[in-house]
Amino acid sequence: MAEMMGSRFGMPPEAFEGVSFFLRGRNVWAFSLPQVPDLDFEAVGLRFLSVRGRVPKPTTYALQLFGRFATKNAVDLSDGEARRFIAGKRQGLVADLEDGYVVVSHRGDVLGCGLYSRGELISQLPKERRIEGKEIESSPEGCGR
Amino acid sequence: MDGLARYGDDIPEFDRFMEAIYRPLPATARINTLKTDRDRLLCRLEVAGVACRPFTWYPFGIRLQTEKPGNLVENLMGHIHLQEEISMVSAVVLDPRPGERVLDLCAAPGSKTTQIAMMMENRGLVVANDPANGRVASLRSNCERAGAINVAVTRYDGRRFPAQKFDRVLVDGPCTGQGMARKDPKVLDRWSLKRSLGLQRLQVALLKRGVEVAKAGGTVVYSTCTFAPEENEGVVSRVLDQVRGLSLQEVSVPNLDGSPGLSIWGGSLFGDEMKRCARYYPHKNDTGGFFVAKLVKE
Numbered sequence: 001m002a003e004m005m006g007s008r009f010g011m012p013p014e015a016f017e018g019v020s021f022f023l024r025g026r027n028v029w030a031f032s033l034p035q036v037p038d039l040d041f042e043a044v045g046l047r048f049l050s051v052r053g054r055v056p057k058p059t060t061y062a063l064q065l066f067g068r069f070a071t072k073n074a075v076d077l078s079d080g081e082a083r084r085f086i087a088g089k090r091q092g093l094v095a096d097l098e099d100g101y102v103v104v105s106h107r108g109d110v111l112g113c114g115l116y117s118r119g120e121l122i123s124q125l126p127k128e129r130r131i132e133g134k135e136i137e138s139s140p141e142g143c144g145r
Numbered sequence: 146m147d148g149l150a151r152y153g154d155d156i157p158e159f160d161r162f163m164e165a166i167y168r169p170l171p172a173t174a175r176i177n178t179l180k181t182d183r184d185r186l187l188c189r190l191e192v193a194g195v196a197c198r199p200f201t202w203y204p205f206g207i208r209l210q211t212e213k214p215g216n217l218v219e220n221l222m223g224h225i226h227l228q229e230e231i232s233m234v235s236a237v238v239l240d241p242r243p244g245e246r247v248l249d250l251c252a253a254p255g256s257k258t259t260q261i262a263m264m265m266e267n268r269g270l271v272v273a274n275d276p277a278n279g280r281v282a283s284l285r286s287n288c289e290r291a292g293a294i295n296v297a298v299t300r301y302d303g304r305r306f307p308a309q310k311f312d313r314v315l316v317d318g319p320c321t322g323q324g325m326a327r328k329d330p331k332v333l334d335r336w337s338l339k340r341s342l343g344l345q346r347l348q349v350a351l352l353k354r355g356v357e358v359a360k361a362g363g364t365v366v367y368s369t370c371t372f373a374p375e376e377n378e379g380v381v382s383r384v385l386d387q388v389r390g391l392s393l394q395e396v397s398v399p400n401l402d403g404s405p406g407l408s409i410w411g412g413s414l415f416g417d418e419m420k421r422c423a424r425y426y427p428h429k430n431d432t433g434g435f436f437v438a439k440l441v442k443e
Contacts, residue, residue, distance in 0.1 A: 032295035042298040065292035
């Protein structure tokens with residue numbers, strides 16, 4: 001899993017130190033322990049990746065947690081672009097990205113997962129998390145990490 | 146009868162209490178250090194023009210001055226979790242450490258679970274249990290947004306949680322919720338002594354099971370958001386009577402104005418040691434109402 005995130009997003013293996021991955025159904029889950037405890041569980045850890053489609057799709061929550069380690073296929077949006085992204089919209093975007101799933105951030109903080117295809121960025125934010133008509137304030141200084 | 150008049154002799158400055166109980170709560174949130182750090186989040190909010198003020202007693206709690214805190218991008222990103230100020234005290238008293246095994250027996254909707262996960266730095270294990278099907282969805286959703294990878298969600302009846310051993314257990318029991326009146330005044334109309342006594346049986350059974358699954362030397366925290374002594378000191382004193390080898394520890398959170406638990410109520414003598422529990426009243430810290438007890442198993 002770490003290798004896959006390394007090849008797509010250039011994340012270093014250290015980012016996943018101490019994290020175990022489990023395949024359950026069509027999802028890969030990230031968990032803090034190498035073994036699932038002996039209980040009848042509803043869910044264990046964080047849903048990390050969906051292997052439903054042709055290409056594995058990282059979840060919004062996985063990228064919000066690990067996306068800051070990305071060194072490629074990651075894009076930082078302007079205020080207006082971020083506003084469209086969090087509203088769940090698609091938009092034209094010229095950026096140095098390969099087609100496929102990308103890490104989308106705003107002012108250095110990860111918003112979630114986007115799908116980049118033929119110069120268009122399509123928001124993959126879950127419907128229930130989207131925010132419509134939100135003004136995003138700008139500041140030239142930002143908040144450097 | 147709103148069920149509050151009966152506290153007239155026991156709640157300090159009762160007039161001020163009654164004034165405070167009908168005032169709306171300030172909007173508050175917890176900074177989620179699994180995804181950001183405090184300085185960075187405070188800077189982001191400042192840039193966004195959202196006025197906020199950190200709590201006096203907890204560095205990761207903030208009061209927000211904004212109309213719809215749920216619409217903040219920082220909420221979408223999981224950098225903050227909207228949570229009532231006083232409910233952050235349970236996890237602070239529980240004091241979980243990275244790498245431990247912790248059980249949150251009545252976990253939904255997960256505010257305290259995600260706070261525990263964060264205090265454990267996403268390491269070890271937090272078992273978040275809640276039997277209610279509808280409430281588990283919000284629990285899972287909050288864990289996802291928090292970015293918690295150390296949480297496992299279960300749906301057992303807490304009274305019959307399977308035999309396991311945990312370093313710490315939180316029993317934030319179902320209660321009549323009088324302390325939530327500032328959020329929803331209707332809770333006061335729903336209160337009755339019969340409801341408090343009915344819940345007491347469940348609360349005692351939950352706390353007893355919580356104690357049973359704690360390992361030797363383990364910590365068990367019991368909390369509610371009600372003022373009813375039947376559901377607070379009445380529960381803790383019964384469990385102390387029925388279970389051997391438990392010690393009741395002093396609950397004291399620096400810079401948070403708590404009142405001691407009640408040693409006597411109506412015809413019930415709970416005992417002087419109940420003063421080690423903490424009661425939090427709305428007029429003292431401008432929060433909701435809360436009760437916390439800390440037990441350690443020998």
